[in-house]
Amino acid sequence: MRRPPGQDGCVGVVGGGYVGLALAAYLVTSGRSVLLVEADAERRHALSRGEMPIYEAGVDSVLSRALREASLVVTGDLGLALDATRMVFITVGTPPGADDLPDLSAVALVVSELRTHAKPGTVVVLKSTVPPGTGRRIAEQLQGPPFRLPVVSCPEFLREGSALRDMHTAARQVIGGDDREAMARVATVVTAPGTPVIMTDTASAELIKYGSNSFLALKISFANELARFADEVGADIVPVVQGMGLDPRIGPEGLRAGLGFGGCCLPKDVRALVGAGGRHSTAFGTLEAALQVNAAQRALFTEEIRRELGGRLNGRRVAVLGLAFKPGTDDVREAPSLDVIRNLLGHGAELTAHDPCAIGKAAPLLPPHVRLTADPYDCLSGADAAAIVTEWPEYLRLDWDRARQVMRHPVLVDGRNCLDPGEIARRGFRYRAVGRPPAQAVCSADRPGAITAARAAPV
Ligand code: UGA
Numbered sequence: 001m002r003r004p005p006g007q008d009g010c011v012g013v014v015g016g017g018y019v020g021l022a023l024a025a026y027l028v029t030s031g032r033s034v035l036l037v038e039a040d041a042e043r044r045h046a047l048s049r050g051e052m053p054i055y056e057a058g059v060d061s062v063l064s065r066a067l068r069e070a071s072l073v074v075t076g077d078l079g080l081a082l083d084a085t086r087m088v089f090i091t092v093g094t095p096p097g098a099d100d101l102p103d104l105s106a107v108a109l110v111v112s113e114l115r116t117h118a119k120p121g122t123v124v125v126l127k128s129t130v131p132p133g134t135g136r137r138i139a140e141q142l143q144g145p146p147f148r149l150p151v152v153s154c155p156e157f158l159r160e161g162s163a164l165r166d167m168h169t170a171a172r173q174v175i176g177g178d179d180r181e182a183m184a185r186v187a188t189v190v191t192a193p194g195t196p197v198i199m200t201d202t203a204s205a206e207l208i209k210y211g212s213n214s215f216l217a218l219k220i221s222f223a224n225e226l227a228r229f230a231d232e233v234g235a236d237i238v239p240v241v242q243g244m245g246l247d248p249r250i251g252p253e254g255l256r257a258g259l260g261f262g263g264c265c266l267p268k269d270v271r272a273l274v275g276a277g278g279r280h281s282t283a284f285g286t287l288e289a290a291l292q293v294n295a296a297q298r299a300l301f302t303e304e305i306r307r308e309l310g311g312r313l314n315g316r317r318v319a320v321l322g323l324a325f326k327p328g329t330d331d332v333r334e335a336p337s338l339d340v341i342r343n344l345l346g347h348g349a350e351l352t353a354h355d356p357c358a359i360g361k362a363a364p365l366l367p368p369h370v371r372l373t374a375d376p377y378d379c380l381s382g383a384d385a386a387a388i389v390t391e392w393p394e395y396l397r398l399d400w401d402r403a404r405q406v407m408r409h410p411v412l413v414d415g416r417n418c419l420d421p422g423e424i425a426r427r428g429f430r431y432r433a434v435g436r437p438p439a440q441a442v443c444s445a446d447r448p449g450a451i452t453a454a455r456a457a458p459v
Helices: 018-029 041-048 059-068 078-084 105-117 134-141 163-168 180-190 202-233 237-245 266-279 285-308 336-346 359-365 376-380 400-406 421-426
Strands: 010-014 033-037 072-075 087-090 123-126 151-153 173-176 197-200 317-321 350-354 371-373 385-388 411-414 430-432
Touching: 010 018, 010 078, 018 033, 018 059, 018 163, 018 180, 033 078, 041 072, 059 072, 059 163, 078 105, 087 105, 087 180, 105 123, 105 134, 123 134, 123 180, 134 151, 134 202, 151 180, 151 202, 173 180, 173 202, 180 197, 197 202, 202 237, 202 266, 202 285, 266 285, 285 336, 285 385, 285 411, 285 430, 317 336, 317 376, 336 350, 336 359, 350 359, 350 376, 359 371, 371 376, 376 400, 421 430
Parallel strands: 010 033, 010 087, 033 072, 087 123, 123 151, 173 197, 317 350, 317 385, 350 371, 385 411, 411 430
Antiparallel strands: 151 173
16 A cells, blocks of 8 residues: 555545545545555455545546555454544434434444553544434543553545545644643644634533534525425515525525425434433524425425326326436435425326436335436426426436426426526426416427526526
8 A cells, every 4th residue: 555654644444435435535645645444344345446425526537546556455454443543434324313313333343342452642523413412422532551542533524526626625624632742633634725623522522513414404404495485475486596696694505495305314314312301401492494395395395296187197197307416416315306205196197217327226226117317308298397406407408398298297396496487488398496486388399408507697
C-alpha cells in the first residue's frame, strides 16, 4: 500500500457502506491512503475488483483509481488496519431497530474488536449516526487498562447523489469529544480547506446530526402542509416558498413541496430522535407531526391520481415515473414510490414503472405484476395517467409530445412539482401538481422539444 508521510497519512475506515465509501473517496482525493475494512465477504470481493455496491456520482471512479494506485486497500481484517494506522473511522450501518432507536449491534462489534486489537494512541472516530450519549459510552468502554483510546464524534452531513461534492464543500465540520489533541487530528484529516469547524462535546456533536436532519424534515413537512392550504385558497406553493426562502432566517433549501422525504436518513433519524426523547422526558410534538404529514402526503397523492381519473382506479393503467427516493441515486429505502405503488395497487390500478437507475434495487420490493420498463415511453404507452414520483432530469427532458401520443389519456400528476404547468398544458396534458393551481390542456400542439423545469428559479 502507498503510504503518504505523517502520522495520519494512512487511516482505517470500518464499514464499506454509503458513508464509508464516500469518506474513503474523499480521503484518497485529499492525498491519504485508506485501509477499508468490510466484514461481508461478497461485498469485500466486489469492492476489491472495483465494483461499487452503490450508485454515487464520482465515487466509483475515484475508488477504482485508488485501488489501482494502491492508495486504497480493501480487507476483512480489522487487526491489519489497526496495525497499520493510528486513526480508525467507524462507518458501519445503524439501521432502525426496536422502539425506533437505531440498531447499534454493528458498532458494538467493532468496539469490542478495538478493545482487543487497537494500539495505544489510536484515535477512534465515530461517523455512524448514533443517538446522543453513545460516543460517551463507547469512550468508557475504550478506557484502559492497559490504555485509553480517545473517541471523537464526527457526524456525516453528505447527501446521496452529491456525496463527494458535499464533502469537499461542506457547510460545516462537526467534531465532538474531550481530547483536544485527538479532535484536532481528526479535524485535519476530514476538513476541506475553508470549511467552518465546530468543536464541541460528544453528545452535542451527535445531537447536531439528529437536530439537522430533523429540522430538514420539519421544513419539508411544513412546506407540504402549506401546499395543501395553497390548494384550498388558490395559491401557488412554488412562488410562496421561493418568497419565504429568500429570507436568510428561513433559507431556500428543504422547502420543495411534493411527495415528502424518504431515504435511509431523514425518516429514520426523525423517528430515532422522537424515540430518544421518549426515553427521557422530551416529547417531540413537532417531529411527530412532521412524520404524520409526511406519511399522509403519499396517500393524498394516490387520492389525487384517483380524482384525476374520475374517481376510479380499478382497471386503470398508471405509469409511475421514478422509483428512487430522490434523483441521482438508486436507493429506494423508504422511497415514496413504494407506498404510492402499494396504494395504487390496493385500489385496483394496473401499473408500469420506470426509473433511470433504481429498477434493480426496487424490483425485489415490488409485486411481480408491476411491469418495470427500461424505457420511459414504453412505461407511458397505453397509460390512463402518468405519475411523476422522482424528479429525475430525464423526465424534464422527456419529449412530452411523444409521451402524449403513446398514452391513452393525457393526464399527468406531478408529485415533485418539477414541470412547468403552463407549458405541459400547452402540450395537451391535464396537469396536476402539489399545491399549484391545476393546468388544463389548452391545445394539442405538436411542438417538439423538452419541457423547462418549473424550478428554474432558485428554490
Ligand atoms: C440527508 C441530509 O440532507 C444530509 O445532510 C445527511 O447527511 C443525510 O441525510 C444523512 O443523514 O446521511 P439525503 O437523505 O441524501 O440527505 O437526502 P436529502 O437531499 O436531504 O433529501 C431527503 C428527502 O427529502 C428526499 O426524499 C427528497 O426528495 C426530500 N426533499 C428534500 C423534499 O421533499 N423537499 C425538499 O425541499 C428537499
